[in-house]
């Protein structure tokens with residue numbers, strides 16, 4: 172077992188597709204939101220939509236950490252470089268995200284700022300060790316999956332007495348965001364998008380478990396199925412959501428049992444709880460100010476908090492004119508509704524964050540040619556039958 | 557960003573809590589700081605240089621069986 176190819180088998184995809192076609196009630200619509208960009212990516216890459224009945228729509232959610240980071244926080248990172256002359260360590264995806272004034276970390280690097288792309292928080296610690304006379308800041312972003320590695324790095328830095336290392340914390344919380352989507356007036360009142368059920372995050376849930384979703388499955392009466400990121404996982408989860416909806420149930424079910432339990436990874440959770448606390452409010456691109464939706468470094472580790480060390484101001488910055496990322500992130504618009512899509516805005520020259528990461532909806536639409544359909548179905552690989 | 561890959565543990569260095577894992581033919585060094593009781597030959601899900609969790613072979617097999625069963629009902633005439 173390699174845990175990859177087995178979950179991409181063509182014959183099984185055909186069988187699952189047949190079941191879905193048979194069980195879906197043709198007199199109703201199924202709008203299923205995949206919260207995670209990882210699912211969006213899988214749906215496009217493997218042409219899963221083509222195997223679904225016409226009355227099932229995948230609504231792409233905001234679960235791409237690069238996409239939801241507000242511009243002001245990237246402006247802050249550029250301040251760290253330009254005003255404080257730090258070495259800024261960041262995951263690769265952040266480099267090309269547009270900031271205010273047509274800047275980006277990549278452009279800052281081109282003009283001499285010391286931006287280092289790292290694969291792991293361990294690399295950032297090494298850079299701090301090797302540059303004792305420079306301040307090194309790790310630009311921490313991501314959902315519950317990437318938070319525990321940041322917690323480990325902060326604890327290690329403390330243990331090693333590293334004085335030149337700090338973290339610019341932008342870690343955000345998934346359940347709060349899903350709740351905010353369901354709370355948003357567009358979804359609640361206007362009905363321009365109705366979401367019938369959710370694919371729950373794969374890797375976030377390996378850490379937090381399936382339990383945190385139980386509250387809102389109940390209070391918002393929407394089924395949630397925690398789904399793996401392989402195409403067969405997505406299809407099986409769609410089938411599970413269809414069954415719940417047909418039976419009028421709204422429970423949390425787990426398709427991704429090979430890694431996700433109800434309790435999650437307790438060791439990782441306790442590390443996170445030791446180092447971080449909930450921020451009262453944090454801005455999400457697309458969702459606005461969402462209460463209790465992000466983490467900040469606890470006072471006990473204040474020495475490693477770049478926001479305090481460099482007194483970073485809160486910056487309110489507006490999105491690039493014409494960019495529809497905010498509506499796309501809430502599932503209200505599609506990338507093709509954006510006038511800049513594919514003309515001014517492409518992955519080579521992104522105008523908005525949704526075009527940067529491969530998990531962003533605009534990048535997925537562009538890369539897998541979905542917008543060219545139905546004329547051109549040839550440039551995708553995968554399980555499509 | 558949230559992509560994570562299944563990898564097999566090849567060797568463990570208990571003093572540093574680090575391991576060498578294989579992703580297909582590629583070997584990588586990762587941290588085991590986030591998982592409890594991982595052993596050589598276990599499969600783990602790796603992400604940004606850390607193992608996030610162990611992967612259960614038993615559950616993976618069960619899931620594959622469920623896929624096949626779901627398909628069976630679909631073959632019946634509607």
Ligand code: SF4
Pocket residue numbers: 493494495496499506509510511512513516517521522523524525526533
């Ligand atoms: S196509 Fe570009 S400009 Fe338009 S919404 Fe997507 S990222 Fe924003």
